[in-house]
Amino acid sequence: MRRRWRRRRIEGPPPALVTLVLGVLLAAAVIGLLQARLRPVVASLARAQTQNTMAAVLERTVADDLAQRGVSYGDLVTIQRDGEGAITALTCDMASLNLLRAELVSQVLDTLDDAGQSTVRVPLGSLFDSELLWARGPSIRAKVLAAGTVSAEFESEFSSAGVNQTMHRIWLDLSVPMTVLLPGGGVEAEVNTRLCVAETVIVGQVPETYLQLDGPPASG
Numbered sequence: 001m002r003r004r005w006r007r008r009r010i011e012g013p014p015p016a017l018v019t020l021v022l023g024v025l026l027a028a029a030v031i032g033l034l035q036a037r038l039r040p041v042v043a044s045l046a047r048a049q050t051q052n053t054m055a056a057v058l059e060r061t062v063a064d065d066l067a068q069r070g071v072s073y074g075d076l077v078t079i080q081r082d083g084e085g086a087i088t089a090l091t092c093d094m095a096s097l098n099l100l101r102a103e104l105v106s107q108v109l110d111t112l113d114d115a116g117q118s119t120v121r122v123p124l125g126s127l128f129d130s131e132l133l134w135a136r137g138p139s140i141r142a143k144v145l146a147a148g149t150v151s152a153e154f155e156s157e158f159s160s161a162g163v164n165q166t167m168h169r170i171w172l173d174l175s176v177p178m179t180v181l182l183p184g185g186g187v188e189a190e191v192n193t194r195l196c197v198a199e200t201v202i203v204g205q206v207p208e209t210y211l212q213l214d215g216p217p218a219s220g
Helices: 015-069 094-115
Strands: 077-081 087-092 118-123 139-146 151-162 165-182 185-203
Touching (some): 015 165, 094 151
Antiparallel strands (some): 118 139
């Protein structure tokens, strides 16, 4: 008796499955391409949003602390005059300035700790070069956290305030490194802000040797 051999037909995967796989691969490729092109834009916008938001937080924290302390120009600088009223020297109380700087940095650190991970939002409309879409639409949320030490340094600035008058301001420069957590990795952002700690108008000729606020920046 002869055996009849039948060829078995080898069937491939169903067309629907092939279409599904191709669709998934195409979608993944499109998403990857969009991420590669849009991520730099999103990172730039998130960095700018972080700098603006956190700078406002730092300014409010320092301003509130200074208001509570009632710090005045006379607490930090002494103007010395001769018998005729001419200015002979401007003396800075470096001990008071260094203490104030350390306390302000400590207050900023407490504020950052209380805030934990802050959140910034980047509206999707801002990704397009259109005034109608700017700051509109759903937002991409990004977590922001402090990534290093807070540094602070005082600077002295003199400017003309009129005839025989000089405006003297003492500025506090704050710098805080931050990390913005975005899909695909973190983005570094440094928040810098400058606040006037004290100021006064000095009547009379200011000596050539101006006040110098030297000393290492406080950090935490």
